[in-house]
Amino acid sequence: MTWWRRAVIYEIYPRSFADGNGDGIGDIRGIIGRLDYLAGTLGVDAIWCGPLYPSPQVDFGYDISDMTDIDPVFGDLADFDELVAAAHARNLRVIIDFVPNHTSDRHPWFVESRSSRDNPKRDWYVWADPKPDGSPPSNWTSEQGGSTWELDEHTGQYYLHSFHRAQPDVNWRNPELRAAMLDVLRFWLDRGVDGFRIDVLHMIAKHPELRDNPVREHPEPNPTDRQHPDYDTQWHVHDRMHPDLHGYIREMRAVLDEYSERTGRERIAIGEIEAMPWDAWVAYLGEELDGVHFTFNFNFIEAGWDAESLRGSIEAQEAALPAGAWPNYVLSNLDRPRLATRNGPDSVRVAAMLLLTLRGTPTLYYGDELGLADIDIPPAQWQDPLGRDQERAPMPWTARDNGGFTGPGVRPWLPVTAEYLSRSVESQLADEGSVLGLYRRLLAVRRASPALVDGDHEPIDTGAAGKHCLAYLRRHPDQTLAVLLNLGPDETTIELPAPGGVVLSSHDPVATTGPGTAVRLRGYEGVIVEIAQ
Ligand code: NOJ
Numbered sequence: 234m235t236w237w238r239r240a241v242i243y244e245i246y247p248r249s250f251a252d253g254n255g256d257g258i259g260d261i262r263g264i265i266g267r268l269d270y271l272a273g274t275l276g277v278d279a280i281w282c283g284p285l286y287p288s289p290q291v292d293f294g295y296d297i298s299d300m301t302d303i304d305p306v307f308g309d310l311a312d313f314d315e316l317v318a319a320a321h322a323r324n325l326r327v328i329i330d331f332v333p334n335h336t337s338d339r340h341p342w343f344v345e346s347r348s349s350r351d352n353p354k355r356d357w358y359v360w361a362d363p364k365p366d367g368s369p370p371s372n373w374t375s376e377q378g379g380s381t382w383e384l385d386e387h388t389g390q391y392y393l394h395s396f397h398r399a400q401p402d403v404n405w406r407n408p409e410l411r412a413a414m415l416d417v418l419r420f421w422l423d424r425g426v427d428g429f430r431i432d433v434l435h436m437i438a439k440h441p442e443l444r445d446n447p448v449r450e451h452p453e454p455n456p457t458d459r460q461h462p463d464y465d466t467q468w469h470v471h472d473r474m475h476p477d478l479h480g481y482i483r484e485m486r487a488v489l490d491e492y493s494e495r496t497g498r499e500r501i502a503i504g505e506i507e508a509m510p511w512d513a514w515v516a517y518l519g520e521e522l523d524g525v526h527f528t529f530n531f532n533f534i535e536a537g538w539d540a541e542s543l544r545g546s547i548e549a550q551e552a553a554l555p556a557g558a559w560p561n562y563v564l565s566n567l568d569r570p571r572l573a574t575r576n577g578p579d580s581v582r583v584a585a586m587l588l589l590t591l592r593g594t595p596t597l598y599y600g601d602e603l604g605l606a607d608i609d610i611p612p613a614q615w616q617d618p619l620g621r622d623q624e625r626a627p628m629p630w631t632a633r634d635n636g637g638f639t640g641p642g643v644r645p646w647l648p649v650t651a652e653y654l655s656r657s658v659e660s661q662l663a664d665e666g667s668v669l670g671l672y673r674r675l676l677a678v679r680r681a682s683p684a685l686v687d688g689d690h691e692p693i694d695t696g697a698a699g700k701h702c703l704a705y706l707r708r709h710p711d712q713t714l715a716v717l718l719n720l721g722p723d724e725t726t727i728e729l730p731a732p733g734g735v736v737l738s739s740h741d742p743v744a745t746t747g748p749g750t751a752v753r754l755r756g757y758e759g760v761i762v763e764i765a766q
Pocket of ligand 1: 292295332396433
């Protein structure tokens with residue numbers, strides 16, 4: 234079984250993880266200092282580090298001005314090399330962001346491209362003439378609000394920016410641009426990275442005629458997504474997801490495969506794509522499984538937090554995946570309100586058990602292992618235009634001062650709140666019953682259980698009495714486990730198909746003994762039961 238199928242991935246938001254140089258902003262040296270926590274104390278297998286590239290930080294690193302260097306805020310290439318070596322020495326894989334859809338407007342490619350209509354790099358970006366009345370080339374709207382088109386007075390054409398106007402979209406139809414992007418992958422593969430999380434992969438090919446998007450009569454803003462209301466006023470069908478992108482993905486994959494074969498270490502591509510019907514979603518894996526290794530599955534963020542929706546979402550992914558493909562699950566990320574905020578604090582423990590017991594690769598967002606909720610920041614103080622600061626607050630390592638995130642007396646870039654201090658790593662390590670204690674036990678049980686790592690998934694019918702429960706078997710030739718999750722507040726009883734013994738409860742640090750075939754669950758409790766073979 235390849236490493237990434239067994240792995241639990243941990244997402245680090247570098248600005249907020251740990252500050253190694255005392256300037257109030259997290260950095261690479263800070264991450265290096267916490268690798269023992271990740272590999273040892275917590276027990277994850279891979280880290281995905283958000284963007285570390287030089288950037289004006291308009292979109293906090295997703296506006297890149299140099300794709301082959303490190304922003305001084307985070308350190309330098311020597312620090313990065315040390316991070317990779319130190320992670321590998323602890324058996325931790327390193328995944329980094331690759332942002333193929335856009336650059337910063339300060340990137341030298343764009344500076345050249347905008348300098349004149351006949352510059353050799355003009356076609357590296359998406360330029361178009363105004364409509365005869367001078368208006369933008371299409372009606373496309375951006376997540377930040379307003380048009381995706383910005384007029385460049387100097388050359389009289391508009392450039393496309395699917396995000397902020399400081400993030401011009403590149404043109405993947407141009408072979409030289411594609412070659413330059415593939416060289417970026419090679420640069421980081423040569424430095425030893427194990428894979429890439431590929432930003433907005435569904436957006437890299439647009440309709441070549443730049444057709445208007447159909448207007449959406451009844452906009453339904455997604456409450457879990459932080460987008461400007463303008464964004465939702467149309468169906469985003471022509472500004473993204475053009476089928477030509479699958480060919481571009483195969484080109485990326487070929488580069489990764491070449492490195493995997495040459496070095497004997499599998500390098501992976503994870504696509505970040507928006508919610509879409511399952512058949513479109515699996516297309517990113519490629520017809521011959523020659524696309525990305527997997528695309529992040531944000532269904533647990535998008536779907537309702539109730540047993541029926543979750544069951545439907547799990548079964549839909551299982552049914553949609555072609556033979557040989559592998560599922561994955563994500564509970565929170567850098568762009569969405571945290572789990573504890575979306576679904577309430579009662580959901581945290583049972584969600585941990587859900588994430589870490591399903592068939593597939595889980596991705597855990599930093600701080601979720603502490604049960605952190607969003608911080609409250611008034612819009613006037615948002616640093617991110619969409620308010621995503623709320624789910625990006627500094628990690629509380631200790632209960633004092635700045636929570637050990639940065640030095641005492643230093644002003645952290647976002648506040649370390651009293652609530653965060655009360656949930657610090659230090660205090661939770663001292664309490665076996667804490668959320669962190671549960672995560673540690675779950676990760677250890679997962680690692681030691683062939684059924685959780687590699688077993689089949691089989692739903693258990695919980696009947697009318699268990700309508701707030703989600704239950705499934707994980708079957709492996711050497712072991713069968715039942716996972717029983719009560720998402721509601723009331724006690725309930727679930728019948729197992731065969732007797733077994735409780736391995737782990739979300740509520741008790743110490744496992745209780747086997748209950749026979751009837752398992753009584755407290756409100757919001759989850760248990761893992763080993764079924765007698
Ligand atoms: C998705 C990233 O997660 C988000 O933070 C960013 O703003 C957009 N892509 C644009 O790069």
